[in-house]
Amino acid sequence: MPDILIKTNRLRVETLFEPYRSLIGKDYDGYRNHVYRTITYAMHFLNQSPELEPLVETAFVYHDIGLWTDHALAYLEPSEAVALEDNQKYGWGLDPDALRGAIHWHHKIFRYRGDHQELIEACRKGDWIDATQGWMRKGLSRSAIAKVESAFPNCGFHQSLMRLAREYGGSTIVGGYKVTRGIVKW
Secondary structure, three states, X not given: OOOOOOOOOOXXXXXXXXXXHHHHHHHHHHHHHHHHXXXXXXXXHOOOOOOOHHHHXXXXXXXOOHHHHOOOOOOHHHHHHHHHHHHHHOXXXXXXXXXXXXXXXXXXXXXXXXXXXXXXXXXXXXXXXXXXXXXXXXXXXHHHHHHHHHHOOOXXXXXXXXXXXXXXXXXXXXXXXXXXXXXXXX
């Protein structure tokens, strides 16, 4: 596999984030960098496919947005709904099934098989790499992951997830259980 390509500024991502930046608030830098890391990994698995890049960028901006828009620990469906609504409202023309699938299945434990498989698998693998902070590498080298993490520092993203689980769930344990039950797919 070729060396990992890092794009430190993605105009589409920045534009899509703008209406939600104040809503995300203190978690913005961490979430933004998480989005950039996951896009970087997914696009690597997709061989930098220019036709899939807008969909990948959009899916990852929205993939966890329900945490802030709906204050929901089971945030997949709220995230999908916001993404699909904005896709229609702003006329982006992205395939709604592919957009929904990339968001819905990004926490799937086992390989995804079905429509839009290449796209969804790339997004799923990219998110698992970042969610586990490189513990799961999905075929990437440690040095590639370190390069991506250096370009886009964590900025407390994983701690924000723990804080939100505690705030929305009443405790870290109860919130963690609700998150797991609500977002992990087999």
